[in-house]
Every structure is written in structure tokens, then in C-alpha cells.
Amino acid sequence: MSRLSSTDTPEETTDAAEAALDGPRNELLARLASQLGDGLVESHLVPGDDLWIRVTRESWAEAAGYLNTGLGFQYFNFLSAIDWMPSPFGRDMDSQVDITLGHDESSEIDASLEHGVAGGETRFQVFARVNDIVNGLGVTVKVDIPDDDLSLVSWTSVYAGANWHERECWEMYGISFDGHPGLRNIYLPSGFEGNPLRKDYPLLARRLKPWPGIVDVEQMPGGDEEESGDDS
Amino acid sequence: MTAISDRDQLSYIAAQAADARVNVELETEGMTLNIGPQHPATHGTLRIVAKLDGEQVIAADPVMGYMHRGYEKLTEVRTYPQVTTLINRIDWVGSFANEVPFILAAEKLMEVEAPPRAQWIRTILFEMSRIANISLFLGDMGLQVGAVTPAFFAFRDREHVLNQIEAVTGGRFHPNFDRIGGLKDDLPAGWITETKRAMKKIRSFCDEIEGLLQGNEIFEARTRGIGVIPADIGLGYGLSGANIRASGVDWDTRRDNPCGLVHDELDWKVWTHVDGDSFARFWVRLQEVRESTKMVDQLLDGLPGGPVMAKVPRIIKVPAGEAYVETENPLGVMGYYIVSKGDLVPYRVKIRSASFNNISITPWLLKGVYVPDIVTILGSLYFILGDIDR
Amino acid sequence: MIAAITDPWWFQTTLRVVGGLAAVLLVAGTLVYLHLFKMVSFMQSRLGPMEAGPFGSLQLLAEVGKFIQKEDIFPRKADRFVFAAAPFVVLMSTFLLVVVVPGGPDAWFVDSEIGIYLGMAVSSVSVIGILMAGWGSASKYSLLGGLRATGQLIAYELPLILAVLGVVIQAETMNMQGIVLAQAEGEIFGWGAIGNPYILTQGVAFLIFLIAMQAELTQTPFDMPIAESELVTGYMTEYSGMRFLLFFIGEFATAGVFSAIAAVLFLGGWYIPGIDPANNIMNVLGPIVLITKVVVLTFIVFWVRFTFPRFREDQLQKLAWKVLIPIALANIVVTGVLKVAF
Numbered sequence: 001m002s003r004l005s006s007t008d009t010p011e012e013t014t015d016a017a018e019a020a021l022d023g024p025r026n027e028l029l030a031r032l033a034s035q036l037g038d039g040l041v042e043s044h045l046v047p048g049d050d051l052w053i054r055v056t057r058e059s060w061a062e063a064a065g066y067l068n069t070g071l072g073f074q075y076f077n078f079l080s081a082i083d084w085m086p087s088p089f090g091r092d093m094d095s096q097v098d099i100t101l102g103h104d105e106s107s108e109i110d111a112s113l114e115h116g117v118a119g120g121e122t123r124f125q126v127f128a129r130v131n132d133i134v135n136g137l138g139v140t141v142k143v144d145i146p147d148d149d150l151s152l153v154s155w156t157s158v159y160a161g162a163n164w165h166e167r168e169c170w171e172m173y174g175i176s177f178d179g180h181p182g183l184r185n186i187y188l189p190s191g192f193e194g195n196p197l198r199k200d201y202p203l204l205a206r207r208l209k210p211w212p213g214i215v216d217v218e219q220m221p222g223g224d225e226e227e228s229g230d231d232s
Numbered sequence: 233m234t235a236i237s238d239r240d241q242l243s244y245i246a247a248q249a250a251d252a253r254v255n256v257e258l259e260t261e262g263m264t265l266n267i268g269p270q271h272p273a274t275h276g277t278l279r280i281v282a283k284l285d286g287e288q289v290i291a292a293d294p295v296m297g298y299m300h301r302g303y304e305k306l307t308e309v310r311t312y313p314q315v316t317t318l319i320n321r322i323d324w325v326g327s328f329a330n331e332v333p334f335i336l337a338a339e340k341l342m343e344v345e346a347p348p349r350a351q352w353i354r355t356i357l358f359e360m361s362r363i364a365n366i367s368l369f370l371g372d373m374g375l376q377v378g379a380v381t382p383a384f385f386a387f388r389d390r391e392h393v394l395n396q397i398e399a400v401t402g403g404r405f406h407p408n409f410d411r412i413g414g415l416k417d418d419l420p421a422g423w424i425t426e427t428k429r430a431m432k433k434i435r436s437f438c439d440e441i442e443g444l445l446q447g448n449e450i451f452e453a454r455t456r457g458i459g460v461i462p463a464d465i466g467l468g469y470g471l472s473g474a475n476i477r478a479s480g481v482d483w484d485t486r487r488d489n490p491c492g493l494v495h496d497e498l499d500w501k502v503w504t505h506v507d508g509d510s511f512a513r514f515w516v517r518l519q520e521v522r523e524s525t526k527m528v529d530q531l532l533d534g535l536p537g538g539p540v541m542a543k544v545p546r547i548i549k550v551p552a553g554e555a556y557v558e559t560e561n562p563l564g565v566m567g568y569y570i571v572s573k574g575d576l577v578p579y580r581v582k583i584r585s586a587s588f589n590n591i592s593i594t595p596w597l598l599k600g601v602y603v604p605d606i607v608t609i610l611g612s613l614y615f616i617l618g619d620i621d622r
Numbered sequence: 623m624i625a626a627i628t629d630p631w632w633f634q635t636t637l638r639v640v641g642g643l644a645a646v647l648l649v650a651g652t653l654v655y656l657h658l659f660k661m662v663s664f665m666q667s668r669l670g671p672m673e674a675g676p677f678g679s680l681q682l683l684a685e686v687g688k689f690i691q692k693e694d695i696f697p698r699k700a701d702r703f704v705f706a707a708a709p710f711v712v713l714m715s716t717f718l719l720v721v722v723v724p725g726g727p728d729a730w731f732v733d734s735e736i737g738i739y740l741g742m743a744v745s746s747v748s749v750i751g752i753l754m755a756g757w758g759s760a761s762k763y764s765l766l767g768g769l770r771a772t773g774q775l776i777a778y779e780l781p782l783i784l785a786v787l788g789v790v791i792q793a794e795t796m797n798m799q800g801i802v803l804a805q806a807e808g809e810i811f812g813w814g815a816i817g818n819p820y821i822l823t824q825g826v827a828f829l830i831f832l833i834a835m836q837a838e839l840t841q842t843p844f845d846m847p848i849a850e851s852e853l854v855t856g857y858m859t860e861y862s863g864m865r866f867l868l869f870f871i872g873e874f875a876t877a878g879v880f881s882a883i884a885a886v887l888f889l890g891g892w893y894i895p896g897i898d899p900a901n902n903i904m905n906v907l908g909p910i911v912l913i914t915k916v917v918v919l920t921f922i923v924f925w926v927r928f929t930f931p932r933f934r935e936d937q938l939q940k941l942a943w944k945v946l947i948p949i950a951l952a953n954i955v956v957t958g959v960l961k962v963a964f
Binding site for chain 2: 077
Binding site: 263265287374377378379380381384385388444445448450451453454602603604605 | 662665666667668762763766842843845846928929930931932933934935936937
């Protein structure tokens with residue numbers, strides 16, 4: 001059966017109760033904290049479910065090495081990035097639903113950065129996930145990337161699979177990886193300008209024609225009822 | 233299930249080395265061959281730029297993106313039900329399985345649990361999409377090595393499963409059936425008996441393929457010892473599904489991390505093989521299809537009653553948070569990392585597709601193999617272009 | 623042929639040309655319909671062409687019409703003469719091969735004392751044609767296919783010839799007509815009712831001949847040169863329209879002619895037990911009997927073709943050199959010894 005997260009938010013339960021709930025993950029967190037020291041900035045543990053940690057840029061490579069060799073997290077899952085800046089284009093949706101909820105084009109877009117679990121300070125965050133197959137654990141590692149220096153140490157020397165993921169991150173966000181054997185586009189043609197997954201890169205289809213949302217369906221020839229289309 | 237003898241393995245490696253030595257001594261120039269993007273062997277528009285020396289590959293570099301549809305950008309402007317429609321098309325052969333991890337991740341964020349009946353039906357459709365997908369592989373593997381007939385049998389027998397999926401969801405390839413909180417609809421009358429009949433047909437199909445391909449000496453000669461992936465290399469690249477199980481790693485997300493599906497209530501077995509070559513991958517998938525048919529039979533017998541949809545608001549706003557759910561899809565492990573800011577649309581969806589990691593090993597794997605083996609290896613890794621390119 | 627040698631030379635020549643064309647093209651057409659359209663379709667649980675004519679029997683006519691009206695495309699960098707001549711070279715070797723096959727006691731094209739030797743010699747000419755096709759197409763895929771084909775065809779000619787040698791030793795003649803008569807008039811331990819078809823005593827050679835024939839025709843499991851899932855169609859990739867049709871017909875015609883030779887060598891050719899070989903009716907019945915045997919043998923060839931996966935090039939070569947040739951040589955030794963002993 002699916003695991004329901006507990007109704008108490010994790011920050012409120014005591015450490016002892018947490019430890020009782022999820023021994024392996026707490027131990028994992030403790031070992032990471034002791035190894036990385038100040039490198040481990042923040043963490044978020046959902047008991048019985050998942051673990052997030054945020055590390056500094058300097059300890060990104062060290063975290064990878066320790067996870068791979070020291071903790072047995074040999075399985076490389078994925079690596080990607082998140083752009084926390086809210087999209088200046090809004091949601092490009094003209095649907096009635098959006099208007100009734102007060103989210104139309106004219107309302108102001110809050111440009112402040114709001115980060116997700118395990119916090120964050122910068123606009124770009126690179127996150128990667130590795131698994132420990134034997135014990136069935138996984139950990140998501142996040143790192144902040146400053147806006148003026150969009151680069152990070154590559155994980156390819158530790159996890160060979162990071163090669164392609166870092167290439168995708170590079171072309172989609174413009175984050176370069178030092179030590180990568182051959183950083184070039186993976187999906188897009190080589191002359192492509194821009195980084196599509198950034199929030200300020202517009203989705204051209206929506207710029208051209210905003211999503212109509214709920215529309216009234218045309219009457220069938222000879223039909224009587226008028227149905228309103230459903231966008232859910 | 234015999235392991236390839238060390239002697240055969242060594243003699244293959246020695247032959248490759250000897251060829252390479254001859255090529256160096258004769259100072260032959262390499263030839264660059266473009267395999268794809270239009271090619272009968274690659275399942276879709278995958279292009280491999282192979283530098284050949286005679287019939288040996290010196291370097292192989294897959295070039296992807298011919299089918300890149302920008303899903304991760306598209307999900308940022310669609311509501312959650314609309315995203316469900318979109319992600320059906322990632323792995324278009326394993327239809328229903330694409331939706332499951334996304335819906336489960338959204339349900340985790342919303343803290344909603346689907347009713348038991350919905351979970352059981354989800355699992356049934358999940359396993360049936362696995363059967364449909366892997367049956368295609370079984371026939372297609374024969375096609376890659378030159379036997380044209382098994383492919384026809386595969387298509388003929390898959391139809392039974394696709395008909396059943398269509399009877400429930402209305403779509404053979406793109407069911408678009410999963411909803412946050414449950415399913416769109418309940419099962420039609422008579423579906424359970426029909427599906428059991430379909431499962432029997434699939435089992436006889438598996439026996440046919442076993443006799444036709446697996447027992448064939450030529451097939452064994454073409455696939456044994458070809459494309460051996462050691463377990464630690466596979467883990468480093470993030471291989472999943474039958475690819476990693478064929479290298480001896482006993483890891484199945486259905487058993488180790490069931491999340492919203494009911495695999496832990498069934499009696500089933502995870503199949504692994506020690507060799508890690510193309511034959512092992514074929515063998516593991518064949519056993520998995522058989523195992524899936526047995527699972528579907530058990531699921532159909534134990535299907536509980538009740539509603540198929542939990543109480544969710546009509547307009548779904550998923551609370552803020554991040555969640556990652558991965559499931560054992562037909563092609564491997566597929567996961568969705570959803571970042572939500574409490575809005576109608578997800579803020580960021582990272583799609584972890586199985587074939588992307590599976591194919592990332594090809595530059596390493598294809599060094600030194602012969603040209604016919606490229607096709608065998610790609611066929612045995614089994615990817616769907618939509619899964620690589622998203 | 624049946625008409626005496628006193629007929630004027632142009633009549634005989636016309637007769638032979640027409641007969642040759644008919645022998646090759648009609649047989650090829652029948653084989654294409656029976657095996658490629660119908661047999662393989664039934665094997666793959668489908669019906670095959672059903673629209674053109676009753677049960678799709680005129681499909682081949684439709685295909686010919688389609689191919690003829692297609693645009694004649696030359697790849698830009700192709701060597702035009704080599705590219706254009708290649709299908710003709712391949713087809714020419716088939717026509718040359720068919721002249722050594724006897725259809726009846728007097729229904730033959732050429733009655734040469736070195737019949738089978740001549741046949742084996744001219745059948746190798748097709749290798750040049752395939753190499754021309756692979757090279758002249760100016761495409762890497764075609765080149766790969768052509769080179770693979772050359773290696774394969776040359777390798778498998780040896781088992782073919784060595785298998786034939788056993789029959790020649792037993793029949794004491796290379797003349798095709800003589801081989802048929804030797805089987806017709808032979809006896810199995812004194813019982814002469816069905817003659818002495820060499821498939822019984824030369825069973826090993828028969829198998830080797832079939833395997834080598836499959837390879838000479840570049841059919842699966844020996845279709846590395848074509849290898850549809852890798853090279854699209856190998857050396858034939860750049861051909862379209864009429865030129866492709868020539869290759870296509872050549873493939874099936876060669877299958878038919880090789881099977882005819884196998885029928886003559888091992889199954890008794892045009893001889894049918896119960897009718898005296900010298901009987902004049904055999905000139906009409908003989909070709910029909912021969913064609914029946916051809917259909918049976920090609921059935922085996924195409925059955926194997928559509929069932930098995932294909933060998934890789936090095937496995938293919940290993941089979942020829944390390945397995946088939948030693949067995950064929952052993953067969954010759956045993957045949958020779960037994961021939962002298964009995």
C-alpha cells in the first residue's frame with residue numbers, strides 16, 4: 001500500500017521519534033553530516049520515504065565520492081537542474097479556470113525566488129539522485145549554483161552515467177561541468193542558441209497562441225444538447 | 233541456463249584483439265558509418281555515428297534528439313490531468329505504465345490514497361502494459377538477428393492484450409486512464425474472463441518464442457557473449473530493468489519499493505541471470521513476461537470491490553513540495569520528480585526515463601564489436617525512442 | 623530440341639533462347655508466388671497477396687508492371703557502367719547455369735561431357751556481379767554488403783564443389799545426362815524399382831550441397847550480405863525499379879536453377895520410377911517432374927530462410943572452412959574407397 005506521509009510535519013517531531021521511525025535514513029544522514037561537515041548545508045528527511053540533502057559547491061565532488069565508495073550508493077539515477085525563478089510569462093493560460101482563480105495575464109507575477117525542500121539561495125540548483133540497491137535507499141543531493149558562475153565539478157569520474165545527464169543539463173540550463181570529457185549538446189542541434197528549460201526562455205507555442213482552456217464545444221449537426229468542454 | 237564458457241568469451245575477445253592488431257599493422261583507414269536516423273534496426277530515429285575499421289567498431293557515438301519533444305518544458309504549462317495525457321507518449325508501447333509514477337508522485341504530494349480497487353486495477357493494467365511491451369521485444373529481437381517470422385507472431389499475440397486494454401481504457405496505445413486519486417472508470421463486464429483468456433494466449437506465445445528463438449543454435453551463437461555488461465559498470469551508468477537483472481543484480485522496484493501498486497500482495501519472483509550478455513537480457517525478459525501473466529491472473533482473482541476514485545476536488549491543485557516516485561516500467565525504472573508550488577500546474581517535472589540511462593552505456597559497450605553485433609546489442613538493450621528523447 | 627538436328631540453326635537458336643527464358647523466368651515466377659507470397663505468409667499467420675487475380679496469382683505481374691514504370695535512379699557518385707551492368711552479370715550467370723540442366727532424354731540445351739563442371743564454373747560469375755553492385759553504388763552500406771558477399775560466396779563454393787565431386791565419383795561421369803541415367807538405371811542392392819537416387823548414398827553430400835546452396839543464394843541464415851536489419855539491402859540498396867527487379871528475379875531464378883541441379887545430382891533429375899528413361903514421353907513429362915522436384919527443394923530453402931536468424935560473418939566463414947569442407951573431403955574419401963571396393 002502507498003505510504004502516507006505522517007500528518008505531523010517532520011520538523012515538529014522530536015529527533016528520538018524520527019530515529020525510531022526511520023533508522024537507516026537517519027544513520028545515512030548522520031554519516032553524511034560527519035563526513036561532509038560544513039559542506040552539508042541543509043537536509044530534509046521524510047521518514048520511511050526519502051532523503052534530500054543540500055551541499056555546497058565545494059563539497060559536490062566529495063559528496064559523490066563518499067556516496068559511491070564510502071556509503072555504497074553505486075547506482076546513478078539521474079542529474080538535472082531546477083530554475084527557481086518564476087516564469088516571467090506567467091502560465092500562458094487563458095482558461096476560465098485561471099481567470100476565476102485570479103491568475104490572469106494582468107495580475108502581477110511575483111518574481112521572488114521560492115525554493116523547495118532542503119532550501120536554497122540561488123536561482124539555479126543542480127540536483128542528482130543516487131541509489132543504494134542493496135539496502136533500498138535513495139538520496140537526492142542538491143547544490144546551489146551562483147548566477148555569475150554557472151559551473152560545477154563534473155561527476156563523471158565517479159559515476160560514469162553522469163556523462164549524458166550533465167550534457168543535457170548543460171544544453172538545457174547553460175550550466176557547465178568542469179572535468180566533463182566532452183560537453184556538447186545532446187538533444188538540440190549544435191548551433192542552437194539559448195537554454196530552453198530556463199524559465200525566461202519562452203515556450204513559443206504558447207506565445208503564439210495561449211491555451212484556450214475551457215471552451216464551448218460546437219453543436220453536433222442536428223444535436224440538441226450543448227456540452228461545455230472539460231479541461232480536467 | 234548455462235553460462236557462456238570462459239573459453240568462448242576469451243576466444244571472442246582474442247578475435248577482436250587480433251582484428252584490431254591486423255588493422256593497425258595494415259594501417260587501414262577507418263570509415264565512418266552513419267547508422268540511422270532512418271534505419272530498420274534502430275527503433276525509431278536514433279543515429280549512431282560509428283567509426284569502423286573493417287567490420288570492427290572503433291568508436292560509436294549515439295546522436296539523439298531527432299524526436300525531442302521538450303516534455304519537461306511542456307509540463308510547466310499544463311494542469312496535472314493534461315500532463316497525464318502528455319506522458320502517455322513517452323514510452324508509447326508500454327502505454328499505461330508511463331502514467332503510473334507521475335500519478336503516484338502527485339498523490340504523494342496531495343496525500344491522497346487511491347481506493348484499493350483502483351490500486352489493483354492499476355497494477356493489472358501496469359502488468360499488461362509490460363506484457364504488451366516485452367512481447368514486442370521478443371518478436372523484434374528475432375528481427376534484429378535475422379529471423380523474420382517471430383515478429384509476426386509477436387504482433388498477432390499482442391493484439392489480445394491490446395484489445396483488453398482498449399476494452400477498459402478506450403485506447404490501445406495511449407490509455408490516458410489514470411487520474412489523481414484513482415482511475416477514470418471501472419472495468420467493463422466480462423473483462424476478467426477475457427483477460428484470463430488473453431493471458432493464456434500470451435503464455436503459449438512465450439512457449440513458441442522459446443522454441444523458435446531461444447533454443448535456436450544460431451540465435452545463441454549470435455547473442456551469447458555479445459555485449460557483456462559487468463554489474464558494477466551497469467550500476468554506474470544507471471541501467472535498469474531487465475538490463476541490470478541480466479547482469480546478476482537482484483533489484484526490482486516492484487518488490488523493493490512498491491509505492492501505490494499492490495505487488496507486495498502477490499506471489500511472484502524476480503528473474504536474474506549471471507551472464508550479462510544479450511542472450512541473458514532476452515532470457516530475463518522472456519521469463520518476466522511469463523511472470524507477469526501469472527501476476528495478472530492472481531490480480532484478477534483477488535480484485536476487491538469498491539469505488540475506483542477517491543474524493544478529490546474537481547480542480548486539482550497539488551500542495552507545494554517535491555516528490556519523486558519511480559516504478560519498474562517495462563523498459564526499466566521510470567521516475568518522475570515533481571516540484572510543485574501549490575499551483576494548478578507543476579513547477580518542474582524531471583522525467584527519469586529508463587532508456588536514456590540504458591543507452592548511455594553504448595559508447596562504452598560498442599567499442600571493438602563487429603557491425604552485426606551493434607544491432608544485436610541495441611536490440612537486446614531494448615529502447616523506445618520516445619523514452620530516450622522525451 | 624525434339625525436332626531433329628536437321629533444322630536450320632536460327633530455329634534451333636530461337637528455340638533454345640525461348641526455352642531458356644521460359645525455364646528461368648517461369649520457374650522464378652512460380653517460385654516467387656508459391657514460396658515468397660503464399661508459403662511465407664501462411665507461416666507468419668497471414669494470407670499474403672489476395673487482391674490481384676484469384677488468390678493473388680497475378681501479383682507478380684502487377685509487381686513487374688510496377689517496377690518497370692519506376693524512375694531509373696543513379697546515385698550521383700556511382701560508376702554508371704558498373705552500376706548498370708551489375709544486375710545483368712548476375713542474371714547472366716543464372717542463364718548460363720540453366721543450360722546445363724537436362725529436362726528429358728532429348729530435352730536439353732547443352733549436352734556437354736563436363737556438364738556439372740561447366741555449371742559450377744559459370745555459377746561463380748555472379749560473385750563478380752555482386753561485387754560490381756556493391757562497389758558501383760558508391761554507398762558504404764552497399765560496399766559492406768558487397769565485400770561480405772564476396773567473402774561468403776567464395777568460401778561456400780568449395781563445399782558446393784566438393785559435395786558434387788562425390789556424386790561424380792559415384793556416377794563415373796560429369797555429364798548431367800549421364801548422371802541422371804546412372805541414377806535411373808542404378809540399383810539399390812539389386813532392387814531396381816526406384817533406381818538409385820544418390821540422395822541415399824550421398825546423403826551427407828546432399829546436406830552439404832543444400833547448405834552451400836543456401837549460402838550461394840545469400841539466403842538466411844547466410845544473408846549477411848543483405849542483412850536487412852543492418853544494411854537495409856546490402857549491395858542492392860541503391861537499386862530501384864527495373865534494375866532491382868533483375869536482381870530479384872535473379873535471386874529466385876538462381877534458387878530454382880540450383881535446386882534443379884541438386885535434383886539432377888541427387889534426386890534423379892527428370893527420371894521418375896515406373897517409366898523407361900528412353901521413352902519419348904519423358905521429353906514432355908521430364909520437365910514437369912524436374913519442376914516438381916525443384917519446387918520441393920526450394921520449399922526447403924525458403925522454409926529455412928524464413929525461420930532462422932542469420933549468422934555473423936565470422937561464424938559463417940568458420941562454418942564453411944572448419945566444418946563443411948572437412949566433412950565434404952571425408953565424404954569424397956569414403957566414396958572413393960567404397961567405389962573401388964564395390
